[in-house]
Amino acid sequence: MNQIRDAILASDTKGEDFAALPVPESYRAVTVHKDEAGMFAGLPSREKDPRKSLHVEEVATPELGPGEALVAVMASSVNYNSVWTSIFEPMPTFGFLERYGRLSPLAARHDLPYHVIGSDLAGVVLRTGPGVNAWHPGDKVVAHCLSVELESPDGHDDTMLDPEQRIWGFETNFGGLAELALVKANQLMPKPAHLTWEEAACPGLVNSTAYRQLVSRNGAGMKQGDNVLIWGASGGLGSYATQFALAGGANPVCVVSSPQKAEICRRMGAEAVIDRSAENYRFWKDEHTQDPREWKRFGSRIRELTGGEDPDIVFEHPGRETFGASVYVARRGGTIVTCASTSGYQHQFDNRYLWMSLKRIIGSHFANYREAWEANRLIAKGRIHPTLSRTYPLEAAGQAAHDVHRNLHHGKVGVLALAPREGLxxxxxxxxxxxxxxxxxFRDAPAEPARRDSRTAA
Structure with missing residues (x-):
């Protein structure tokens, strides 16, 4: 691995030099173990600690197949799917790997007693398999996380509809939180030249997801002048939605959970910001009962910020905690577009506000290759920017996932793999x-106040 790192860091290494480098038989990777999938049984989600389940260890280098590429990973990042994998929610990912393994002899490589996780990377192509013509050893790349087979006609209008669509590093093995990663060649995109490795690694999943959800005609189809309510507007996903709204001539209404996060949104250029903690919104009276009076209070606050207008689009991803409010506050004929459920998958809402006001709920999941490419192109042109706030070494990936799990971060957190330091x-x-x-x-953003957590490492 040292030879590979040195070749990448040298400014004069050519493609044929990378092609001549020996591929190591093993590499360091962040993993979860199949025999530990029950380690958090009985604990509430908040008490499940990724630092206990994530391992950094040597794993065998997988065989390279047709249409694939082996990439030397300089940096990666932590997404919520890495957190879900680490706490084995909503289910252990080994079921995904087992099902994928039954698809073909080539896919059987993924069904292992360990799972190399991670759905982002920035790095350099080392090898390509048969049938790969667009990418070559030495190419500097980032990867999006859509893995498809495209043997069914269903995926040939929108690859996200492929019945064998999977999220790389979550529903497949050999992900990006590692020194090497195995990807399909149609996951690769050019690395933005003005960004460091760790900056370039961070946008992939969240930037592409936000693009499809908000901008693409497969999502909400945002237009100029739209009021867009964005939950978690300073977070890994919401920070890109906020940028897309501002860049596209829309008006983001940013919902955050602290004054520090509100300040980040204002620094991005947003003017309408709601600190839901300061304004003490409680959409649930108890575990089973929502409070429509709080929906109305929230809607009134939004109209105060928009000159009396309701949101044309609600950018949803918290799920259970907020979904009833999201359906209520959307304008007549408006759209609620959802891509996740980080606070719970069982959504409850008053359907009268949906059907009688002709609103729409759209499900959106990651992005197809074209959408991911367009989102990356905007990064490469400096129109949309990475939201990296902090970088961890590979050995501290468990701490990075813990901090994301406990919402102790702004934007995205990066993880260095082969890169020896930041700034390269x-x-x-x-x-x-x-x-x-x-x-x-996001690096310069005001820090969140320290939170009491007896399990936080010193």
Whole structure:
């Protein structure tokens, strides 16, 4: 691995040099273990600690198949699917790997007693399998996380509809939180030249997800002038939704949970910001009963910020905690577009406000290759910026996942793999200089106040 790292760090290494490098038989990776899937049984989600379940260990390098690429990973990042994997919710990911393994002899490689996780990367192509023509050893790349087979006609209008669609590093093995990663060649995209490795690794999953959910005609189809209610607007997903709304001429109404996060949204350019903790919104009276009076109070607050208008689009991902309010506050004929349920999968809402006001609920899941490519193109042009706030070494991936699980972060957190330190990988310093304040916005953001947690490592 040292040879590979040195070749990437050297400025004069050519493609044929990378092709001549020996591929190691093993590499370091962040894993969960199948025999530990029950370790948190009986504990509430909040008490499940990724630092106990995530391992950093040597694993065998997988065989390279047709249409695939082996990538040396310089940096990766933590997404909520990595948190879900680490706490074995809503179910252990080994069921995904077992089902994938039954698909074909090639897919059987993924069914292992350990799972190499991670759905983002920035790195360099080392090898390509038969049938790969667009990518070559030495190419600097990022990867999106859509894995498809495309043997069914269902996926050929929108690849997200492929019956064998999976999220790489979550529903497949050999993910990006590692020194090497195995991807399909149609997951690769050019690395933005003005970004460091860790900055380039962070947007992939969340940026593509937000693009499809908000901008694409497969999602809400946002237009100029739309009022867009964005839950968690300073978080890993919401921070990109906020940027897309601002860049597209819409009006983001940013919902956050602290004054520090509210300030981040204002620094991005948003003017309408709601600190739901400060304003003490309680959408649930108890575990089983929602409070419509709080929906109405929330809707009134939104109209105060928009000049009397309700949201055209609600950008949903918290799920159970907020979904009833989201359906209520959307304008007549408006759209609630949802891509996740981080607070719970069982949604409850008053259907009268949906059908009688002709609202729509759209399900959105990641993005197809074209959407991911367009989202990455906007990053590469400096129109949308990474929201990296902090970077961890690979050995501290458990702590990184813990911090995301406990919402102790802003934006995205990066993880260095082969990169020996932050700040490397920039090949367009002029473009970087023009956008440096925006690139560093989340790094420079005010810190969240310390939260009491007896299990936090010293």
């Amino acid at each position: 990988g920039v090949t367009d310093p002029q473009l970087r200089e023009r956008h440096l304040p925006a690139i560093n916005l």
